[in-house]
Amino acid sequence: MGLVVMGPKLALGPGSEKEARMSESNLADDVGSVVHHALETTHAIAVCPFHLDLTIRVGDDAAESHAFARARKLVKSDGTRWRCEVLQTEFGRQLRRAADRYCPHCALYAAKRPLS
Numbered sequence: 001m002g003l004v005v006m007g008p009k010l011a012l013g014p015g016s017e018k019e020a021r022m023s024e025s026n027l028a029d030d031v032g033s034v035v036h037h038a039l040e041t042t043h044a045i046a047v048c049p050f051h052l053d054l055t056i057r058v059g060d061d062a063a064e065s066h067a068f069a070r071a072r073k074l075v076k077s078d079g080t081r082w083r084c085e086v087l088q089t090e091f092g093r094q095l096r097r098a099a100d101r102y103c104p105h106c107a108l109y110a111a112k113r114p115l116s
């Protein structure tokens, strides 16, 4: 997957990254936030410190599996958990949207291991 260099006004969807800063209880009810939080806390993705809207996929399979397991355990405020298919769809969406290993704006290197 090659890098796509985009302009500074990167057209992301309406604010799902900002919603990830919500409190834990609300977070569990929004699948986008659940997945983003799980990916971020397991370091499967990193947020560029200079471009806070931009997520970078680290490319660590173990971290992504760990993130998925973590998201599956999260209990919503109604006491239920997210369905596996719903989480898979959202994981796929967020990982596809994330930049691949580098921030395309400042070329910050996020990977823990070299490109192979």
Ligand SMILES: [Zn+2]
Pocket (backbone or CB within 6 Å): 048, 049, 050, 051, 054, 103, 104, 105, 106, 107, 108
């Ligand atoms: Zn950056």
